[in-house]
Amino acid sequence: MSDSRLFHPVRLGDRHIENRIVLPPLTRSRATSDGSATELMREYYAQRSGAGLIIAEGTVVTPQASAYANVPGLFTDEQINAWRPVVEASKRVGNAVYCQLWHVGRQSHSSVQPDGLPPQAPSPVAIKGFSYRSPEGRIPYETPRELTTDQIKEIVQAFGTAAANAAKAGFDGVELHGANGYLIEQFLDDGINFRTDEYGGSLENRMRFLFEVLDAVTEQLPANKVGIRFSPSSDWMDAIDSDKRTLFSTVIRRLNNYSLAYLHLVEPGIAGSTNAAKSDDSIPTKELAAHFDGTVIVTGGHDKESAEELIKSGVADLVGFGRLFISNPDLPERFRLNAPLAELNSHGLYGGTERGYTDYPRLDSRFL
Ligand SMILES: Cc1cc2nc3c(=O)[nH]c(=O)nc-3n(C[C@H](O)[C@H](O)[C@H](O)COP(=O)(O)O)c2cc1C
Known part of the structure; x- marks a missing residue:
C-alpha cells in the first residue's frame, strides 16, 4: 500500500472505502436531450472508478430544475433505467457512487423551461454581473418568477422522489447541491431571498427550504447515505449574503442533528468551475469544517501534496479533484506512482463527443 494518507x-x-480521493460532481452535458444517461457517460465514469468516492454530476430533480441541454435527470423511469448501467460500471469493491441532486432556480432561462416562461426562484430578482450561456452565445439572465408556497412544497417532494430514484438506479447515496448559488443557496442568502413568508426574512426562515429538502430526502434514504455540498466563500452567480460566516456555521451545526454521510465544502478561491481571487471576507474551510461532527470532503484547487496536508491537519477526511480528474482518468493510480499529470484541454468541457471527455489517455506504460 502507498504510504500516502490519500x-x-x-x-x-x-x-x-479504500481511498480518500473523490471525483467531485462535474457537469459534462453528455446525456440525451431528455436527460437520460448514455453509453459515453458509462465509459467516462468507469474510467474514473479508481476514486474512493464518485459523486456523479449535477442531476436535475424536475424538468424545470435544469439550466442547460444534455444534463441528466432522475425524475422519469427512463432516466432511472439509463443511469443503472452507468452506476454499475462505476462500482468496484471499495468505492462508493453517489449522485448530486440539483435544482438551478434562477440560473435557468426561459429558452430551456418546459413552459417557455422565465425560471422560478425564491424572489423575482435577476442574477447581476453574470450572463447565461445560450447556444447562441452569452445573454443576460432574466428576472425569475417567484415560487408560490405550493410550488416550493412540490420541489421539496421532487428532491425526495429523486433520492428514491437514485437508490433504484443503484447509487449508494445522494449529495444535495447547496453550493454555487443554485436553488438551495438562493433560499439561504439574504441578498437573493426577499420573501416575506415563512421561507424568507430570518435565518431560521431562509434555512427552512434546505431542511425541508433534507427531511424529504432522509424519509427516502437513511441519513448516512446523504451528503451535502456548500461553497460558503463564493459569491459566484451573485450569491450575496450579508453574513455568510453566521449563515454557514449555523447551517452546518444544525446538520449535526442528522448523522449525514458527509459535508462537502468548496474552498475559498473557487468561483463555480474556475479559480478566482480569494475575497477578504472568505471563511477558512478549517473553521467551518470544525463545526461538523462527521466526515468532511474538501474540494478546490488541490493537488496530491496539498490534499495530503489537508488530511494530515485534520481539516478534511477526503479530498475532491475536479479538473485534475477530467484530464487524468486514472488519477489515483498516478498519485500512487507519483506519475506526471496530463493538462486539461478546454475543448469539450461542456457537451460534445468523446473528445475532451473519454479520450484522455491512461498512464504511459513506462510507469506501470
Ligand atoms: C466542467 C466542470 C463542471 C462542474 N460541474 C459541477 C456540478 O455539476 N456540480 C458542482 O457542485 N460543481 C461542479 N463543478 C465544480 C467542481 O466540482 C469543483 O468544485 C471545482 O472544479 C473546483 O475543484 P478543482 O480545483 O479540483 O477543479 C464543475 C467544475 C467543472 C470544471
Whole structure:
C-alpha cells in the first residue's frame, strides 16, 4: 500500500472505502436531450472508478430544475433505467457512487423551461454581473418568477422522489447541491431571498427550504447515505449574503442533528468551475469544517501534496479533484506512482463527443 494518507481507508456513511480521493460532481452535458444517461457517460465514469468516492454530476430533480441541454435527470423511469448501467460500471469493491441532486432556480432561462416562461426562484430578482450561456452565445439572465408556497412544497417532494430514484438506479447515496448559488443557496442568502413568508426574512426562515429538502430526502434514504455540498466563500452567480460566516456555521451545526454521510465544502478561491481571487471576507474551510461532527470532503484547487496536508491537519477526511480528474482518468493510480499529470484541454468541457471527455489517455506504460 502507498504510504500516502490519500490511500488510507475511511468510513463514508454506511461504507468503508479504500481511498480518500473523490471525483467531485462535474457537469459534462453528455446525456440525451431528455436527460437520460448514455453509453459515453458509462465509459467516462468507469474510467474514473479508481476514486474512493464518485459523486456523479449535477442531476436535475424536475424538468424545470435544469439550466442547460444534455444534463441528466432522475425524475422519469427512463432516466432511472439509463443511469443503472452507468452506476454499475462505476462500482468496484471499495468505492462508493453517489449522485448530486440539483435544482438551478434562477440560473435557468426561459429558452430551456418546459413552459417557455422565465425560471422560478425564491424572489423575482435577476442574477447581476453574470450572463447565461445560450447556444447562441452569452445573454443576460432574466428576472425569475417567484415560487408560490405550493410550488416550493412540490420541489421539496421532487428532491425526495429523486433520492428514491437514485437508490433504484443503484447509487449508494445522494449529495444535495447547496453550493454555487443554485436553488438551495438562493433560499439561504439574504441578498437573493426577499420573501416575506415563512421561507424568507430570518435565518431560521431562509434555512427552512434546505431542511425541508433534507427531511424529504432522509424519509427516502437513511441519513448516512446523504451528503451535502456548500461553497460558503463564493459569491459566484451573485450569491450575496450579508453574513455568510453566521449563515454557514449555523447551517452546518444544525446538520449535526442528522448523522449525514458527509459535508462537502468548496474552498475559498473557487468561483463555480474556475479559480478566482480569494475575497477578504472568505471563511477558512478549517473553521467551518470544525463545526461538523462527521466526515468532511474538501474540494478546490488541490493537488496530491496539498490534499495530503489537508488530511494530515485534520481539516478534511477526503479530498475532491475536479479538473485534475477530467484530464487524468486514472488519477489515483498516478498519485500512487507519483506519475506526471496530463493538462486539461478546454475543448469539450461542456457537451460534445468523446473528445475532451473519454479520450484522455491512461498512464504511459513506462510507469506501470
Ligand atoms: C466542467 C466542470 C463542471 C462542474 N460541474 C459541477 C456540478 O455539476 N456540480 C458542482 O457542485 N460543481 C461542479 N463543478 C465544480 C467542481 O466540482 C469543483 O468544485 C471545482 O472544479 C473546483 O475543484 P478543482 O480545483 O479540483 O477543479 C464543475 C467544475 C467543472 C470544471
